[in-house]
Amino acid sequence: MSNGRHSSHAGFRKAGSFMVSLLVAIRGGGWQGSLQGTTRCLHHRMACSHRVGLLFAPSVEIPLAPRRRFVHDGTAPGQDCVCLCHLQPLPCPMKRFYVVASIPLLLAALIPIAASLWVAHRQAKNDQITYLTSLADEVLRRGVASRQQLVAALNDLDRDPHAPCSQASLTRMQQLVGTSFYLQGMGSVMDGTLVCSTLTQGSDLVPLTGNHMVTATGISSWIGARLPFAPDQPFNIYARNGHAVIIHPGIVIDMPVLHADVSLGLLISTPQALIRSKGPLDAQWLALYTPDASSQVESDTHHIVFRASKDNNIAAVAAAPKAQAYGGLWAQALILAPLGLVASALFALGVAVLTRWQLSPRVRLRTALRRREFFILYQPIVDLQTGQWVGAEALLRWRRRNGTLVPPDEFIAEAEKAGVIAPITRYVIDVVLADLPELLKARPGFHVSLNLSPQDLVADGPVQYLQRRFSAMEFPAGALMLEVTERGLVNIEAARPALQAARQIGASIALDDFGTGYSSLSMLESIDIDTLKIDRIFIASIGAQAAISPVTTHIIEMAHTLQLALIAEGVETQDQVDFLIARGVRQAQGWKFARAMPLEELLAGLRVAPPSQPQ
Ligand SMILES: Nc1nc2c(ncn2[C@@H]2O[C@@H]3COP(=O)(O)O[C@H]4[C@@H](O)[C@H](n5cnc6c(=O)[nH]c(N)nc65)O[C@@H]4COP(=O)(O)O[C@H]3[C@H]2O)c(=O)[nH]1
Known part of the structure; x- marks a missing residue:
């Protein structure tokens, strides 16, 4: 342990000096957003839009995205975890705006004068x-x-x-x-x-x-x-x-x-x-x-x-x-040039406004939807006793035209901020409802869970859209699970109509990322949910050499007391499987079993006979 602590401190010092150089880059080069996110996420991890994981002090580092570079604030006193924010350059709309807009702006200024x-x-x-x-x-x-x-x-x-x-x-x-x-x-x-x-x-x-x-x-x-x-x-x-x-x-x-x-x-x-x-x-x-x-x-x-x-x-x-x-041309030019300059300025302003509008997250995301750049992967949810795939979580992906894959952690937060999450959720609903018949055919009793943002939990929002579509399709009850986050339930009264609509179509409701936000026991008692999803940060603390977070055990015990089903997220090791089975957790998802995959792969996996024993 003392070795671990020592190496961890050395690691912090190393990371600290790494951070210093990064902070210079941050201040000088447009990283302000990441820096602010880094600071804010110390208080609340959801506040950090570029967050990719948490680091447990003193010894457990969670390798959520190993190929990325990270910065962490190792100086947070009294915190039992610090936030990791990745410093991979995110697409910077304003930088791109200036690059994309500079040519039309230049032309806008020159063309009217010419x-x-x-x-x-x-x-x-x-x-x-x-x-x-x-x-x-x-x-x-x-x-x-x-x-x-x-x-x-x-x-x-x-x-x-x-x-x-x-x-x-x-x-x-x-x-x-x-x-x-x-x-x-x-x-x-x-x-x-x-x-x-x-x-x-x-x-x-x-x-x-x-x-x-x-x-x-x-x-x-x-x-x-x-x-x-x-x-x-x-x-x-x-x-x-x-x-x-x-x-x-x-x-x-x-x-x-x-x-x-x-x-x-x-x-x-x-x-x-x-x-x-x-x-x-x-x-x-x-x-x-x-x-x-x-x-x-x-x-x-x-x-x-x-x-x-x-x-x-x-x-x-x-x-x-x-x-x-x-000879008189210059006299005319002197009259026309100011007019040309005014026209240029107005034109340049128009181009700037238009370009900025086109590069706004709202327009970029809507354009991505229109161009069908979003797609769904399914991550199987496994019964820990039988090893059977009993369900799958629908996870959204965005592949841009240039081939880059934008992680949902980045664009979902952007979509929520830009107020375009509802059409994106409706798109996910459409895809899931289209895929569901085949999945149910391959494995009767199977369920698909899909994520809802806080903004989706409103009257006449995507859940009501789902209700209308679902009713017309006659799926069995329980075929859908809706994952809501703690943030979505902060204003429980506002969320209630959506939750009721979900109930009416027999969808079960899961509380996602449990333990990372504002949840309290009283909140759990006041809302009608079926399942708790244990966030992968708590599962990651389960390991042979690591000190298991007491929160993990508490969450499991609390769920049992409230008679809620449990799904463990981010299961990667046999130790974690053994720990979860020993504490009565029935279902899990994670790279130990399968990564998120396309529909065809999921269907192929469902058609293969499952192993009868847990791994
Ligand atoms: N390190 C590790 N990670 C694992 C493992 N198993 C699964 N994961 C990742 O954990 C995330 C689970 O989803 P989530 O907690 O709902 O977290 C999701 C969810 O909050 C959000 N999201 C994804 N799709 C949608 C969507 O359609 N709508 C909304 N509103 N949010 C979505 O984005 C988050 C991130 O999604 P992903 O990047 O797909 O990341 C997924 C998944 O790829 C594992 O063993 N190890």
């Missing part, structure tokens, strides 16, 4: 093209008007009976010029020479210079011709049948523009030639013009708009530097 800049960019381009289109339309309107006046004047002179350059002819020309807004003068042309005109009366013959061409409508044109009275001013001269019209090239193109670097031009479509222009018009831009078609094109540096009049064989062009359009 979108607002993109919208501003598009808007700036559209605005510039709209402006250029309006300018080109105006140039074309003027061009068409000047073209029509020009043709009308030439037609008129064709019909004039007076000899070219006669006074009567020049007078008629002056009348036409006076009534035509876009015409500056008229005259007669012979062999490329202006022989007379309303602008050059009395002058010598004027040989026509400038770019000469004949258009598709048969009009000879001299673009940029010079006349003696204004040698610095280029004129455009158009002639047909010896009659000529003189036009000032600026008259069509000269209009106010918003920016000095806007270029305007008027083109003859066929053969393509620029007849009037204002500002630089690159030949490469003009090469982008498809004759007689209105279009918008762009070079590396400019947006260019063409507007064409097919009937008049002319087109207008307007061009402006792209940089000029996007």
Whole structure:
């Protein structure tokens, strides 16, 4: 004993230093929940949601989950046991939340700003093209008007009976010029020479210079011709049948523009030639013009708009530097960016709320139910006299999509806290009721026990659901055992309707985990239960080298006095079997006999003839 005590103290010291390093990790790395659980479970083991077992001081360690790491508070004075809390990293919803949410949150912040800049960019381009289109339309309107006046004047002179350059002819020309807004003068042309005109009366013959061409409508044109009275001013001269019209090239193109670097031009479509222009018009831009078609094109540096009049064989062009359009972009961005930021913040908040909601235990557990990630294993309950499997406890398991198996100690507590235990219990009820016919067929008189949480013991809860379903299925009385915990019976009045409903379908009631919580003798007397389940912590204290807890013997004696049946949980050794049989305990479950198993395995075991003697 003294050896055991000594080694135990050494073990405590070792565990103590182990704990120190763990506590550092706890404080720095989100283990606060486990730490609090560890402390709280000293007072009441059910308060520790991550509890995996109890350690008896000084010498008995209960290896409930041997592959896990543990921390225990070995400094609890006056306690006969301390709580073991496993420190395996539990899924930390908030940590996962930040990992899962960070990408959408980042996108949520960036997308609206990028979108607002993109919208501003598009808007700036559209605005510039709209402006250029309006300018080109105006140039074309003027061009068409000047073209029509020009043709009308030439037609008129064709019909004039007076000899070219006669006074009567020049007078008629002056009348036409006076009534035509876009015409500056008229005259007669012979062999490329202006022989007379309303602008050059009395002058010598004027040989026509400038770019000469004949258009598709048969009009000879001299673009940029010079006349003696204004040698610095280029004129455009158009002639047909010896009659000529003189036009000032600026008259069509000269209009106010918003920016000095806007270029305007008027083109003859066929053969393509620029007849009037204002500002630089690159030949490469003009090469982008498809004759007689209105279009918008762009070079590396400019947006260019063409507007064409097919009937008049002319087109207008307007061009402006792209940089000029996007110069205002930053001004727009400055307006849009704050709006984008506000939208981002709202969007990010929405994403955060949604993601948090999705990662909440409530939603995760409901999703697991919907995806059928829960399943049931059965642990046989054995008659210690005959070795027969007389019943089985339904134990819930959660296998997540990634394959990890979450122990019920973790998710049941979460489900209770999140208020979703009722649908989970209903699911267990459904599975058990579906499995029961086969089990009863394989072993008549067999019973299945299922666990109820305190929240299940309410009016119109899962027990009433079971009652409705059970009544319709005609199972024999005693086929079901409902395991309630001491916590569930703290408010016995609230639990009574559920217990009565259980009674009405002939289900027996067992008090689970007895001795670990608030139970008192008076409580046992006041409630109508059939069976006490001795918690495995008390069974674990039964062993060749260990001091048997006096509580174990008391529980057994008390149950006999109250004429309650007993089921011992967590039986692992022959010593424990012998001890229990010697004290009149009839039934037990534990790894000594069988671990929790799937239905098929349980059925196969029931079909095998049981040994006639206890092991
Ligand atoms: N060390 C040791 N352990 C043994 C041995 N024999 C059985 N056990 C384990 O002891 C637990 C017995 O269940 P419990 O006391 O009702 O304790 C259950 C029960 O309170 C709760 N639980 C399980 N299924 C359900 C359920 O469907 N609904 C509710 N409300 N609670 C459930 O989770 C607890 C833990 O369940 P499990 O992890 O399945 O753990 C089971 C079982 O696997 C043994 O020889 N040695």
